[in-house]
Amino acid sequence: MDVPDHLRYADSHEWIDPDSPETATVGISDHAQAELTDVVYMELPEVGRTVTKGEAFAVVESVKAANDIYAPASGEIVEVNEALAEAPEPVNEDPYGAGWLVKIKISDPSELESLHDAGSYREHVS
Amino acid sequence: MLRSPLHSRHEELGARLLPFAGWEMPIQYDGIVAEHRAVRNELGVFDISHMGEFLVSGKDVTEWLNGILTNDVRELEDGQGQYTLMLNEAGGVIDDLILYREAKERYFLVVNASKIEQDEAWLKRKLRDGIVFENQSAEWGGLAVQGPKSTEIWNQLEPEIPLPNRNGIFRSGAGAILCRTGYTGEDGFELFDTNARIGEWFDQLLAAGAKPCGLGARDTLRLEKCYPLNESDLDEEHTPLEAGLGFFVKLAKAEPFVGQDVLLGQKANGVSSKLAAIKMTGKSPPPRHGYEVRDESGENQLGELTSGSLSPSLGIGIGMAYLAPESAKPGTPLTIAIRDRVFPAEVVKKPFL
Numbered sequence: 001m002d003v004p005d006h007l008r009y010a011d012s013h014e015w016i017d018p019d020s021p022e023t024a025t026v027g028i029s030d031h032a033q034a035e036l037t038d039v040v041y042m043e044l045p046e047v048g049r050t051v052t053k054g055e056a057f058a059v060v061e062s063v064k065a066a067n068d069i070y071a072p073a074s075g076e077i078v079e080v081n082e083a084l085a086e087a088p089e090p091v092n093e094d095p096y097g098a099g100w101l102v103k104i105k106i107s108d109p110s111e112l113e114s115l116h117d118a119g120s121y122r123e124h125v126s
Numbered sequence: 127m128l129r130s131p132l133h134s135r136h137e138e139l140g141a142r143l144l145p146f147a148g149w150e151m152p153i154q155y156d157g158i159v160a161e162h163r164a165v166r167n168e169l170g171v172f173d174i175s176h177m178g179e180f181l182v183s184g185k186d187v188t189e190w191l192n193g194i195l196t197n198d199v200r201e202l203e204d205g206q207g208q209y210t211l212m213l214n215e216a217g218g219v220i221d222d223l224i225l226y227r228e229a230k231e232r233y234f235l236v237v238n239a240s241k242i243e244q245d246e247a248w249l250k251r252k253l254r255d256g257i258v259f260e261n262q263s264a265e266w267g268g269l270a271v272q273g274p275k276s277t278e279i280w281n282q283l284e285p286e287i288p289l290p291n292r293n294g295i296f297r298s299g300a301g302a303i304l305c306r307t308g309y310t311g312e313d314g315f316e317l318f319d320t321n322a323r324i325g326e327w328f329d330q331l332l333a334a335g336a337k338p339c340g341l342g343a344r345d346t347l348r349l350e351k352c353y354p355l356n357e358s359d360l361d362e363e364h365t366p367l368e369a370g371l372g373f374f375v376k377l378a379k380a381e382p383f384v385g386q387d388v389l390l391g392q393k394a395n396g397v398s399s400k401l402a403a404i405k406m407t408g409k410s411p412p413p414r415h416g417y418e419v420r421d422e423s424g425e426n427q428l429g430e431l432t433s434g435s436l437s438p439s440l441g442i443g444i445g446m447a448y449l450a451p452e453s454a455k456p457g458t459p460l461t462i463a464i465r466d467r468v469f470p471a472e473v474v475k476k477p478f479l
Contacts, residue, residue, distance in 0.1 A: 037157045040436045041411045043465075059465070061411050063158040063436055064342055085409075 001125065002030040004096055008112055009121035010072040015096065016104070018112050023078055023103040028060065028069060030095050031125045036062045039091040042084040044101060049077045051104070053111050058101060060091065069101065073111045079103035130175040131267040131321035132328055139338055147239035149176040152340040161343035162438040165310050169273035170339035171331045174316060175324065178242035179266050180235040180249070184257035187231055193383050194252060195225060196366060198376040202227035207293045207305060209374050211366050212245065213385030217392070218362035219369070221245050222354065224307055226295035234295060236305065236316070238356045266303070267324030271331060272314035272339075272347075279334045280315070289315055302327075309344060311351035311479070346435050349444060352403050352476040358415055359401060359432045359446050367392045368448065369401045370476070401432070402454040403476045406443035406462065410469035412436040413443040413462050422459040424468035429453075431462070437478060443471075444478050 007015040013032035017025045033039065041061040051057045056068035057077070080102050084091060090098035106112070116124055128149045130136070136143060141152035152173060154161060164170045182191065192199040197210035207226035211219055221241040226234040237245050246261050253259055271280070280289055290296040290306045297303050303318040317327060332338060345355070354360045354369055366375050367389055377390060406413060413434035418427050434445030445462070453460070456475045461468035 037154065038159045040159075043411060059411070063346065063412065063438070064153065066411065066414075 001034070001122075002096065003118045003122050003125075005118045007096070008072070008115040008117060009124070010070060010115055011124065012070045013125075014070060014072045016072040016112065016115065018109075021106040021109050024073065024075070024106050025100045026072060026102050026104055027095055027100045028091065029121070029125075033092045033095045033099070036060060036067065036092075038062055039088040042088045042091065042101070044080045044082075044084065045077050047077055047080055051075065051077065060088075071104070072115055073104060073106050074108055075104040075106045077102050078105050128176070130173050131324050132173045132175060135325060135328060136173070136338075141338070141340060146341060147176055149239065151176060152338070154340040154342045155338045158340070158342040158346060159438045161337060161339040162346050164337035165273045165312055165339060165343065165347055166439055167274070169271070169275040169279055169331075169336045170310075170343070171328065171336040172270040172272070172339050172341075172344055173328070174268040174270045175266070175321075176239040177268055178235075178237040178239060178245065178261070178263040179268075179318060180237065180246070181232070181260040181262055182235065182249070182257060183232040185231060187233060187257055188227075189381055190252075190254065190257050191225065191233060192379060192381040194249070196375040196383060196385075197225070198379040199225065199227070199233075200380065204229055205290060205294050205296065207295055207307065209293075211360075211371065211374060212248065213366070213383070214362055215384060216362070217365040217385035217388030219356070219360040219364065219366060220248060220362060222356055222360055222371075224293075224305065226305065228295060228297075234303070240357060265320065266318040267321045268316060268318045269324060269327055269331070270308055270310075270314065270316050270344075271336065272308045272310040272312045273336075274313055275335070276312070276314040279331070279336065283330055283334055309353055310347040311353070311477070312347075345433075346438055349433055349435050349446075350437050350439055350477065350479040352446065352478065354401070354446070355433055364399070364401070364448060365389055365392060365397070368397045368399050397451065399429075399448040400451050400454040401446055402449045402458075402473045403478060404431070404445045404447055404460060404462070404471050405440075405474045405478060407459075407470045407472055410443050410462070411464045413445040413464070413471070417445075418463040419447045419449065419471075420461045420463055420468060421453075422461060422470075424461040424463070428460065434462075439479055449473070
C-alpha cells in the first residue's frame with residue numbers, strides 16, 4: 001500500500017499536499033481507491049466553492065456504492081480535475097498523481113497539524 | 127450467519143464478503159467490471175451454495191405443482207426444466223424459480239436463497255396426501271458456470287458427462303446435478319453437489335481458466351438482460367403480468383393456479399403498471415435501486431428504480447421501474463433524480479444487451 005511521505009492524511013482517507021498552501025492538491029489514498037475498486041463516476045465541486053474541514057465536497061462512485069469525499073482542510077476550491085468527469089480511471093491507477101481531485105487555497109494551515117503524517121496513516125490503515 | 131462450503135477458498139482469493147440472505151457471500155474478488163467482462167467474453171464461476179433446492183414427489187405431483195406455479199408443468203418431459211413463478215392469492219410474486227421434471231412423479235426446484243423458508247412454508251401448507259416435500263437446501267453446494275467457453279471447458283474436464291440441453295437437468299453417476307440454465311444471459315450451467323465435492327469442482331474450474339465471480343457481477347450481468355431480481359423487481363405487490371413475464375404464465379392450462387383470478391382480470395382489463403427498462407441517455411452517476419424516476423421535465427415523480435447499475439458492457443447506466451403503461455412505452459423520455467440533480471434517460475426495449 002502506497003503512502004507517500006510528504007503528504008498528510010485524513011482518517012477518511014483523503015490526502016493533501018501541504019507544500020503550497022495557496023494551491024494544496026487533494027486526492028484519495030491508495031488504500032481508499034483499493035477499497036472502492038473500479039471508480040466509475042466522479043462528482044466534483046465547482047471552482048470557487050468554499051469548504052470546511054470535514055465537509056463532504058465530492059462523491060466517488062464504484063459499481064456498488066456512492067461514497068462521500070471529505071475536505072481535509074478548510075478553504076476555497078481553486079482548481080478541479082475536470083478530466084476525471086470523462087475518465088475517472090486515474091483515481092484508481094494513479095491516486096497521488098493524475099488521480100488528484102481538487103486544489104484548495106487553505107484558509108487555516110494549522111488544521112493540517114491534526115491530520116496524520118505518513119507513518120501515522122500507515123498505522124491507521126494497517 | 128451461514129457460511130458457504132467454499133468460504134475458505136473465497137478468503138484465500140481475497141474476496142470481499144458481505145451478508146446476503148443470511149449467508150456470508152463473495153460480492154467481488156478482482157473487481158465487478160473485470161468479473162462481468164470475464165463472463166461475457168470467456169468464463170466465470172459463481173458460488174451459489176446459498177440457493178435453495180427442493181424435491182417434490184408423489185403420484186399426482188404434476189397436477190399439484192400446476193395448481194401452485196404459473197407456467198404449465200405439463201409441457202415438461204423428463205429431464206426438462208422451465209422458469210416459473212409462485213404467486214400469492216392476490217397474484218403477487220412470492221418467488222421465481224426453475225422447476226425441473228426428473229420423472230412424472232419427481233421434480234427438482236431451485237429457488238432464491240432469500241425465499242427458502244417462505245417457499246417451504248407455503249408449499250407445506252398446500253401439501254396433500256401422497257405428495258412428499260423435501261427441503262434439500264442444506265445438502266447441496268452450488269456453482270454457476272457461465273460464459274461462452276462453459277461448454278468447451280466442461281467437455282475438457284468431464285468428457286464423459288454430457289451437459290443437458292438448454293433448461294435441462296442431468297444427474298451424473300456420482301450424484302452431481304447439472305442444470306443447463308443461468309442468470310447471466312451467457313451459455314452455461316448450474317452445478318450442484320455435496321458440500322465436500324463442490325470445493326473440488328470450484329478448484330478444477332479455476333484451474334481450467336474460469337474466473338471467480340461474485341454477486342456484484344451476477345447483478346450487473348442479469349440486469350443487462352433484464353432478468354428480474356426477487357425482492358427488487360419482483361415482489362408480492364406486483365403480478366408477473368405487470369413485470370412483463372406473461373410468457374411464463376399459462377392462463378389457459380388445465381389446472382387453475384393460485385393467483386390466477388387476478389391475472390385473468392389484468393389480462394381482460396390491462397395492467398395499471400408495467401416494469402420498464404430504463405437507460406440513461408448521457409453520462410451520469412450510476413442509477414441505483416430506490417432513485418426517483420421522473421418525467422422529462424424532472425419535476426414530477428413517475429416511480430422509482432427497482433434495480434439500477436452502471437452497465438459494464440454498455441458503459442452507461444441502466445435500471446428498471448414500474449411505471450404507468452403510458453409512461454412505459456419504449457422511447458418515452460424520462461429523468462432520474464440523483465442527489466440534487468436530474469439526469470436524462472429513456473424507456474428502451476428489453477433486453478439492454
